Amino acid sequence: MPRGVYQHKKGYKRLPFTEEHKRKIKLARAKQVFTEETRLKMSQNNANFWLGKKHPHSKETIEKIVKANKKNGVLDYFKKHKFIGENHGLWKGNKVGYDALHSWLYREMGQPDTCEFCGKTGLKGKSIHWANKSRKYKRNLNDWLRLCAKCHYTYDRK
Ligand SMILES: [Zn+2]
Numbered sequence: 001m002p003r004g005v006y007q008h009k010k011g012y013k014r015l016p017f018t019e020e021h022k023r024k025i026k027l028a029r030a031k032q033v034f035t036e037e038t039r040l041k042m043s044q045n046n047a048n049f050w051l052g053k054k055h056p057h058s059k060e061t062i063e064k065i066v067k068a069n070k071k072n073g074v075l076d077y078f079k080k081h082k083f084i085g086e087n088h089g090l091w092k093g094n095k096v097g098y099d100a101l102h103s104w105l106y107r108e109m110g111q112p113d114t115c116e117f118c119g120k121t122g123l124k125g126k127s128i129h130w131a132n133k134s135r136k137y138k139r140n141l142n143d144w145l146r147l148c149a150k151c152h153y154t155y156d157r158k
Contacts, residue, residue, distance in 0.1 A: 101137055105130055108141055115148035117155070123148050131155050 017025070113128060114121045129152045131145040132138075147155055 097137075101139070102130065104139060105141075105144060109144075109146075112146045114146065115151050116145050117147055117151035120148050 111124070111128075113123045115123060115128065127149050129147055129149060131147040131152050133143050133145060136143070145155070
């Protein structure tokens, strides 16, 4: 490096944020708010799930519990109480639930590459799926089938 390149570091003062930078900060914050909201929704679901009751806590109570736990560094108080038994259903559209279930399947079964319907082998990635027999997304290996994309499509429309 030629001399003088780092000169500005002496007594360096942060330049005021550019408009672009400000926009980015705003965006990041907005994103955070959305995440919090989503997390709360999930917490509510998980709380109901965990207690096996329909509405064990009011929204305010849940917010309080989540907030209090967060203060103590517990970010997923309700999340970790999920999936205690194997017959808990998985409500539709909860990505966290799906991911947890799929990582469980992966741990238990690995990633078989054969379709149990048409017998096609060597399937991987998006060309082979886990299909759920009961549609209740049980934590029961007998409730799951390894199907190629095509058979899965047909299977789900039976
Ligand atoms: Zn198939």
